[in-house]
Amino acid sequence: FEGMTIVELAKRTGESIRVLQDILVNVGEKVDSEFDPLSIDVAELVAMEVGVNVRRLHSNEGAKVLVRPAVVTVMGHVDHGKTSLLDALRETSVAAKEAGGITQHIGAFVVSMPSGASITFLDTPGHAAFSAMRARGAAVTDIVVLVVAADDGVMPQTLEAMAHAKAAGVPIVVAINKCDKPAADPERVRLQLASEGLPLEEMGGDVQVVEVSAVNKLGLDKLEECLLLQAELMDLKARIDGPAQAYVVEARLDRGRGPLATAIVKAGTLLCGQHVVVGSEWGRIRAIRDVVGKLTERGIPAMPVEIEGLRGLPMAGDDIVVVDSEERARMLSAGRKKKHEKNRLMKVDEEKIDTLDSSE
């Protein structure tokens, strides 16, 4: 929708130019000519008003793209050690090293390798978070670490995690955990995974498997190496310059600082002072903090940042869109809120109809 004129927008939405012009006037935009390109947020707003869903497409054409770190999510069956593994990995992270482990939990952490490469881990394990994010169109995760307990083997949620990763087209690296236990049988886990259709590397496929113990902290560097290798194979790149395209991975309300959102930038650069729309909330970025809580001027791709200055609390998976002015931010947020409300009411209606149907 970037740079689209009202004539083109009319074609795309199937509405008349007159109707669209009226909407533009209503939102306080003046159109001198129907051939003037609209800014992307105005186009989104107008399209939203006429009930058309828009998806912002960011072109990387001609932009400088650089290699970026992978963003990793840990999934697996309950009690197989997801939280323990994240805790153990977090201990090897930049935050733990720089601040002696006493940093605030911001929803993500970064592990730096001796080579200078790094890996970003999302701090919330679990399938619900993964699916919720995906349902909102937030494709934040590049790689899934599938945790399987060596003593317990493949369980229902192991399969569920495999299905989620497959549906999202996200590659898996298997971490067979609890290998310190006497009852551990990693070979059995391998056979189970293979028979579930996971093409393991040692059997000619491309899925790497690492044996670890989250409690005894064994195999963690091997796991990190495998993740780096996987990231290399994926050739992850992102545009650095230009407006940020980012997603919320966690949000909370701080009594003194107000709504705080941990975000992962997917492309571009997020800058302090920018006006943003986050899901249906808006605000102006007052402060950006890095994983160790240090103030920084910018957020770049795959770098988790905590942003301060939003007017309301966004949700995990919400997109962050940079706009030109406070007025735009307010306008777009109001438009999105209205649309959500409309959808909600429509859903309620559908449910009512369902109830009527089933009571017949």
Ligand code: GDP
């Ligand atoms: P989650 O439900 O997947 O997050 O699993 P948790 O991390 O909470 O771990 C479940 C239980 O398994 C806890 O009692 C952990 O102490 C234990 N556990 C996790 N990792 C290991 C491990 O590598 N070895 C052993 N022996 N126990 C582990």
Ligand code: MG
């Ligand atoms: Mg847990």
